[in-house]
Each structure stands twice: as C-alpha cells, then as structure tokens.
Amino acid sequence: MSTEELREEQQFVSGLYARLDALREEAESAVQASLSQVGNGLQARLERDVLVAERSGLLAAFDAGENGLCFGRLEFRDGRDHHIGRIGIRASDTERTPLVIDWRADVARPFYLATGHTPMGLRRRRHITTEGREVTALHDELLDLSDTTRTGHEGADADEVLLAALDSARTGRMHDIVQTIQAEQDRIIRAPHRGVLVVEGGPGTGKTVVALHRAAFLLYAHRELLAKRAVLIVGPNPAFLGYIGEVLPALGETGVLLSTVGELFPGVTATGTDTPEAAEVKGRAEMADVLAAAVRDRQRTPEPGEPIVIEHDDGDLILDWTIADQAREAARAADVPHNLGRPHFAFRVIDELTAQLAERIGHDPYGGPNFLGPDDIAQLGKGVAASTEVHAAIEELWPTLTPQRFLAEFLEDPTGLSERDADAVRRPYGAPWTAADVLLLDEAAELLGHDDSAVRAAAEAERAKQIAYAQGVLDVSRASRTYEFEDKDEDDAEVLLAHNIIDAERMAERQEEADHRSAAERAAADRTWAFGHIIVDEAQELSAMAWRLLMRRCPTRSMTLVGDPAQTAEAGGCGSWDSILAPYVEDRWEYTRLGVNYRTPVEIMDVAAEVPRMERPDFMPPSSVRSTGVRPWARRTDDLAASVADAVAAEAGDEGRLAVIAPRELHAELAAELPGVTAGQVPDLTRPVVLIDPRQAKGLEFDTVLVVEPARYGTSDLYVALTRATQRLGVLYGDELPVALKQVEATP
Numbered sequence: 199m200s201t202e203e204l205r206e207e208q209q210f211v212s213g214l215y216a217r218l219d220a221l222r223e224e225a226e227s228a229v230q231a232s233l234s235q236v237g238n239g240l241q242a243r244l245e246r247d248v249l250v251a252e253r254s255g256l257l258a259a260f261d262a263g264e265n266g267l268c269f270g271r272l273e274f275r276d277g278r279d280h281h282i283g284r285i286g287i288r289a290s291d292t293e294r295t296p297l298v299i300d301w302r303a304d305v306a307r308p309f310y311l312a313t314g315h316t317p318m319g320l321r322r323r324r325h326i327t328t329e330g331r332e333v334t335a336l337h338d339e340l341l342d343l344s345d346t347t348r349t350g351h352e353g354a355d356a357d358e359v360l361l362a363a364l365d366s367a368r369t370g371r372m373h374d375i376v377q378t379i380q381a382e383q384d385r386i387i388r389a390p391h392r393g394v395l396v397v398e399g400g401p402g403t404g405k406t407v408v409a410l411h412r413a414a415f416l417l418y419a420h421r422e423l424l425a426k427r428a429v430l431i432v433g434p435n436p437a438f439l440g441y442i443g444e445v446l447p448a449l450g451e452t453g454v455l456l457s458t459v460g461e462l463f464p465g466v467t468a469t470g471t472d473t474p475e476a477a478e479v480k481g482r483a484e485m486a487d488v489l490a491a492a493v494r495d496r497q498r499t500p501e502p503g504e505p506i507v508i509e510h511d512d513g514d515l516i517l518d519w520t521i522a523d524q525a526r527e528a529a530r531a532a533d534v535p536h537n538l539g540r541p542h543f544a545f546r547v548i549d550e551l552t553a554q555l556a557e558r559i560g561h562d563p564y565g566g567p568n569f570l571g572p573d574d575i576a577q578l579g580k581g582v583a584a585s586t587e588v589h590a591a592i593e594e595l596w597p598t599l600t601p602q603r604f605l606a607e608f609l610e611d612p613t614g615l616s617e618r619d620a621d622a623v624r625r626p627y628g629a630p631w632t633a634a635d636v637l638l639l640d641e642a643a644e645l646l647g648h649d650d651s652a653v654r655a656a657a658e659a660e661r662a663k664q665i666a667y668a669q670g671v672l673d674v675s676r677a678s679r680t681y682e683f684e685d686k687d688e689d690d691a692e693v694l695l696a697h698n699i700i701d702a703e704r705m706a707e708r709q710e711e712a713d714h715r716s717a718a719e720r721a722a723a724d725r726t727w728a729f730g731h732i733i734v735d736e737a738q739e740l741s742a743m744a745w746r747l748l749m750r751r752c753p754t755r756s757m758t759l760v761g762d763p764a765q766t767a768e769a770g771g772c773g774s775w776d777s778i779l780a781p782y783v784e785d786r787w788e789y790t791r792l793g794v795n796y797r798t799p800v801e802i803m804d805v806a807a808e809v810p811r812m813e814r815p816d817f818m819p820p821s822s823v824r825s826t827g828v829r830p831w832a833r834r835t836d837d838l839a840a841s842v843a844d845a846v847a848a849e850a851g852d853e854g855r856l857a858v859i860a861p862r863e864l865h866a867e868l869a870a871e872l873p874g875v876t877a878g879q880v881p882d883l884t885r886p887v888v889l890i891d892p893r894q895a896k897g898l899e900f901d902t903v904l905v906v907e908p909a910r911y912g913t914s915d916l917y918v919a920l921t922r923a924t925q926r927l928g929v930l931y932g933d934e935l936p937v938a939l940k941q942v943e944a945t946p
C-alpha cells in the first residue's frame with residue numbers, strides 16, 4: 199500500500215478542515231456581531247435577523263461537514279480531478295475554486311454510477327475513509343482498464359467499503375450512506391421532484407435511507423422552493439422518527455418536518471388508543487361521506503307545525519319549518535363549508551323574521567300598502583339581528599362547530615354506520631384523542647371550515663406593510679451602502695444555500711420567520727400548510743382517510759411513497775398502490791423497485807422468507823448482499839423470562855444493539871429479568887438492549903434480534919420481526935413454533 203498516496207490525501211483533507219474551520223469561525227463571529235449589534239430600531243433588527251438566519255443555516259451545514267467531510271475523489275480521463283464531500287466548499291481565492299464538491303452536484307454522479315462498462319469519463323474512483331479528521335484508508339477502482347498506473351490502493355473487491363458499512367455495529371440511530379449509495383438507489387434519490395414516485399422493496403433494501411437522501415437532494419436541487427414550503431417526512435411511530443432523525447442534520451439539512459400522521463392536526467395530541475376494529479372503521483374511505491352526512495344532520499329545521507317562538511320587543515317571532523328549510527337550502531346552495539354557510543343561513547332567517555314583523559306592524563287593516571318605509575324596515579331588521587334570542591335559535595338550527603366538538607359528539611353517538619361499526623367506534627364525550635381520530639378531525643375541519651376572513655385580512659395587511667417597510671430598508675441600504683447583505687463567501691452560500699439576492703418580499707418573509715420559526719416549524723403549527731414535497735415511509739400502512747389528509751397537505755402532489763406491501767400490518771392499510779393513488783392522480787405516477795437487501799444476511803433471510811411463503815408460495819424476498827455464516831436458532835423453554843435473560847447475556851456483544859421482540863403482554867415479565875433494558879412506547883434505541891413489540895420494530899434494525907413467542911404474531915408482524923437483524927437471530931418460545939420456522943428448530 200502506498201503511504202505516499204495516503205499522506206497526500208491526508209494533506210488535502212487537513213487543508214479542507216482548515217478551510218471549514220475558517221468558514222465556521224467567520225459565520226460564528228458574524229452571528230455574534232449581529233446579535234450584539236445595538237442598532238437603531240426596526241431597521242437594525244431586521245438586518246440582524248436576516249443575517250443571523252442566513253448564517254445559522256450555514257453553520258448547520260458546516261457542522262454537518264465535520265464528520266466525513268470528504269469521502270471520495272474522481273479522476274477523469276480529461277484531467278479533471280474532483281474531491282467529493284458531504285457539503286461543497288470553495289477556496290478563498292478570487293476564483294472561488296471548488297475544493298470539494300457536494301455529493302448532490304451533477305458532477306459527483308459518476309461516483310455512484312460509473313462502472314467498468316460505463317465509466318462516464320472516469321479514469322479512477324477513490325473512496326476515502328476517515329476517522330475524525332484522519333484519513334485511515336483509500337480504496338481505488340480503475341475504470342479505464344487500458345490505464346496501467348497503479349496507486350497500491352486498488353481493492354480486490356470493489357464493494358469493500360460498502361460491506362464494511364453494512365457489517366459495522368449498529369448504534370440505535372440510522373446513519374447516512376453518502377459514501378456508498380448504490381446505482382439503483384442513486385436513480386431514485388435524484389428522480390425529478392414533480393409528481394408521485396412510488397418506491398417498493400423488501401426489508402432492508404434501503405427504502406428509508408434512500409427516501410431521506412432524496413429529501414436532502416431535493417432540498418439542494420430546489421432550495422428556493424423547498425426551504426420556503428418545507429419537506430414533510432411521515433413515519434409510522436415516534437420511535438422510528440427518533441431512529442431516523444439524525445440522518446438529515448448529518449447531511450446539513452434542517453428544513454424538514456418529521457411526523458406521524460397522528461401528529462398532523464395542530465393543537466391535538468393523540469394519547470388514546472383505538473382497538474384494531476375502531477381504527478379500521480375510522481380509516482375507511484366512506485368515513486368522508488359519513489362525516490359529511492353527519493355535518494348535514496347538524497343543519498336542522500323545526501318539525502312542521504312545531505315552530506320556534508322567539509320573544510321579541512315588537513312581538514313574538516315565529517321561526518317555522520318553511521323559513522328554516524328555505525334558509526337552509528339557500529345556505530347549502532352557497533356550497534361552502536358548514537361554518538361559512540352559517541352567515542347565509544342567519545341572513546335568510548333574519549330577513550324572513552324581519553319581513554314577518556314588518557307585515558304585522560305595518561299592516562293596513564283596510565287593505566292598503568304597508569305603512570312602513572324601507573328605513574323603518576331596516577331599523578326593524580337591526581333589532582332582529584341584535585336579538586340574542588334570535589341568535590340562540592339560529593345556533594340551535596345551524597350551530598357553529600369546531601372539529602373537536604363535532605367529532606366528539608359524533609363518536610358519542612355515531613350515525614350513518616352499521617350497528618357493528620358504530621359499536622366499534624362509540625365512546626364517551628371527552629375521551630382522549632387517538633391517531634385515527636386525527637384523520638377524522640382533519641376531515642371535519644375541511645367540512646366545517648373556519649370563518650377566518652377577518653384574521654386573514656389583518657394578516658394580509660400586516661404583510662403588505664412589512665413588504666413596503668423592507669423595500670424601504672433595501673432602498674436605504676443601496677443608497678448608503680452602510681451594510682452588506684451579500685455573503686463575503688457568496689459562492690459558498692451558492693453551494694450551500696442557493697441564494698444571493700434578497701428582494702423585499704423575501705426579506706419581509708425572513709422578518710416574519712426571524713422572530714419566530716423556520717418553515718418546518720410554521721408548517722407544523724398550520725393545518726392548512728401546503729408542503730413542497732412529502733415523503734411517506736411505510737406507506738403501505740396508511741388508511742384511505744390518512745391519504746386524504748396527506749393529499750390535502752400536498753396540493754402539487756410532489757411526493758415520494760416508500761413501502762412494502764408484504765409488511766402491511768394495519769387492518770386499515772391500503773391494498774395496492776393503484777387503489778391508494780387512483781383517486782388523486784389516476785395512473786400518473788412512477789413505480790420503482792429496490793431489489794437488494796443490505797441489512798439481513800442470507801442465512802436469516804432464508805428463514806424469514808418462509809413466513810410469507812406459507813400464504814404465497816411464489817413469494818420471492820430481496821436478495822441479500824451479505825452472508826455471515828451464522829445460522830439463526832430456535833429454542834423451546836418452560837421458563838421464558840429466564841431463557842430470554844440467558845440468551846441476552848450470551849448474545850449481547852460489547853458493541854452494537856440487541857432487541858428482544860416480544861408480544862406486549864409479556865413485556866412486564868421479561869423486563870423484570872432484564873436489568874437496564876429499555877422499553878415502553880418510545881424506547882431509547884441507543885441503549886444496548888431494547889424490548890419492543892413487533893409493531894414497534896417496524897423500520898428499525900439491530901445487530902442481534904431475539905424473537906419471543908412467534909406463534910402469537912400475524913404473518914406480516916412475524917416477517918417484520920425476523921428481518922430486523924444485521925448479524926444474529928434467535929427464536930424463543932414456550933407455546934409452539936409456527937410451521938414456517940420448523941426448519942430453524944432443526945438447527946442446534
């Protein structure tokens with residue numbers, strides 16, 4: 199191995215870190231300086247906020263660069279020579295020479311795609327492995343086979359770097375894969391952002407990690423749009439979101455909101471749980487019609503012949519069926535949500551009651567015209583409109599409803615459902631909200647609408663004021679040149695932030711953002727937010743009502759959906775991509791498949807595949823990239839807790855993570871024998887031993903997995919549980935072993 203090459207590369211990388219330090223220092227002192235700036239009034243504050251916001255974005259990216267800043271090098275046949283890194287950095291010379299190219303730039307693509315067959319102009323591709331700031335290894339691949347020069351770092355196996363990554367001990371947090379993205383994954387990561395892209399693949403094929411890198415790529419390629427509108431990533435549960443939460447920050451990206459669907463109704467925290475039956479009913483597409491009908495039911499009339507009699511200073515007002523029915527028809531004809539229809543209803547009722555009063559008061563007993571003129575009638579109308587009794591009657595017939603009140607009342611006494619379904623969802627008023635309720639609350643919010651015209655008008659006026667103000671600031675700044683908006687390292691900013699001009703509108707937006715929150719935070723607090731792109735993981739689990747909610751959050755339908763129908767566990771999960779997508783985009787969506795399993799070694803995958811094969815004999819799992827030579831084992835026991843504890847002691851290594859996957863009803867008993875174990879709804883996955891149930895295991899991975907009482911799981915839950923291990927799998931049971939696992943029992 200040539201130490202000279204290693205030394206040269208180390209020199210380059212050290213220089214790169216020195217530049218990173220200088221840039222970071224510059225950004226930090228700019229932030230400090232502007233924070234301590236005591237300027238005069240609003241203008242100074244605005245300048246300061248803009249600067250701090252921009253520099254903080256830079257700082258996040260610089261921090262991301264700290265680990266694995268540079269991991270590759272491309273030497274082209276035409277003499278071009280580029281280093282590839284986690285972020286792009288330029289030199290401080292006048293040309294702003296690129297020192298390291300962002301992995302997302304086009305020029306970096308051959309790093310992931312070039313092969314001996316299609317070298318894409320490359321002569322040599324180098325993988326640079328670092329620990330901290332130290333270069334520890336180089337792996338070279340010669341793509342131009344006619345080239346006879348050698349560096350001494352040519353590996354026997356081009357996949358050495360990939361295999362080392364796959365074999366490494368797990369930490370309880372997902373890591374990025376920028377160094378080893380595979381060609382089939384790269385194509386998905388960089389696919390055009392418009393429209394719906396479906397990514398299907400078996401366990402461990404990298405669906406999640408690819409989706410996250412796609413988010414990073416899209417934020418890079420469409421920064422102006424996506425930084426403003428934010429990207430939403432939807433995952434199945436909070437533990438999973440914690441597991442994947444560090445990938446994007448490690449890539450320098452923070453403009454992303456990670457959420458479960460159940461967290462997408464601001465102001466509501468779902469703490470309750472549904473029975474599987476209730477969740478299934480609540481997730482059905484027909485719930486949209488059921489709720490719409492329930493809203494119409496709240497638009498009432500008095501019974502014919504039983505009018506509401508309203509006492510009024512000028513005599514009783516009779517609100518009968520005819521008046522209410524006509525007012526209701528008029529309000530419904532306006533074709534607006536319920537709460538916005540209420541003023542139409544109220545207007546009609548007040549009008550009719552006023553006419554009634556005028557008829558009575560101004561009536562000419564001798565048959566002449568009414569005594570009252572238009573002014574008198576208008577005066578009467580004002581009196582009717584001001585009457586609290588009249589308003590109470592209107593409220594009774596067409597109440598103003600919040601989604602929460604409407605849904606709580608509906609669930610207390612469900613209408614429009616079969617008796618069995620109604621029994622499944624019925625529950626007392628005020629019971630805690632569940633994740634499936636959130637879908638119904640969102641639907642209800644659409645049906646009910648919110649009369650916020652006054653609030654919106656005020657917000658628009660405020661925004662216009664801010665734009666005018668920002669324009670003034672820009673004019674002054676241009677004239678006096680007392681401060682610079684442009685980054686001194688503007689080209690770096692171009693690489694990192696893709697901006698260089700601040701216009702008045704953007705500046706006004708910045709001002710709005712600066713005092714409070716990022717786009718992602720604002721999106722989290724706004725039910726009507728339209729995201730720039732939505733990525734849905736474990737998409738096969740979402741119900742029809744969940745899809746309605748998500749589609750409302752993404753009117754442009756710029757979405758990436760990843761999932762594996764064979765891992766569908768929820769009864770309400772949608773069957774096929776077709777049935778999910780047809781109502782929204784018909785057949786205008788792209789489908790792609792990932793076929794290689796990077797997680798589970800072939801020994802474990804062979805066992806796991808038997809499970810779905812029981813139901814579908816032609817089932818083909820993704821092919822595993824690795825083989826460990828370690829076969830899974832199964833053991834029968836009369837003392838489950840003690841045997842699990844023994845197995846944990848025997849299997850847990852010094853490094854890495856072990857998961858005991860067991861039915862929830864056994865958790866207390868097992869945890870008692872496992873000191874230091876982490877369990878519960880959101881277990882700390884970074885701890886060495888974790889106790890979870892099969893549903894919680896979704897999307898996660900561990901070095902070693904012990905599956906307990908597998909006969910108690912459904913097919914897909916068992917398949918998920920068996921495919922979580924990167925190294926070793928053991929099965930412990932007291933009841934019985936499912937037929938699909940009989941072959942494992944035979945192993946010693």
Ligand SMILES: Nc1ncnc2c1ncn2[C@@H]1O[C@H](COP(=O)(O)OP(=O)(O)OP(=O)(O)O)[C@@H](O)[C@H]1O
Pocket residue numbers: 360363364373375378379380383399400401402403404405406407408762765796797896897898899921
């Ligand atoms: N190109 C790659 N380089 C290094 N590691 C990779 C690569 N692709 C996937 N992996 C690793 O493989 C493992 C499985 O990836 P991931 O969790 O994204 O798979 P998945 O398809 O979402 O699986 P599941 O459906 O079982 O949840 C992760 O540890 C991931 O980092």
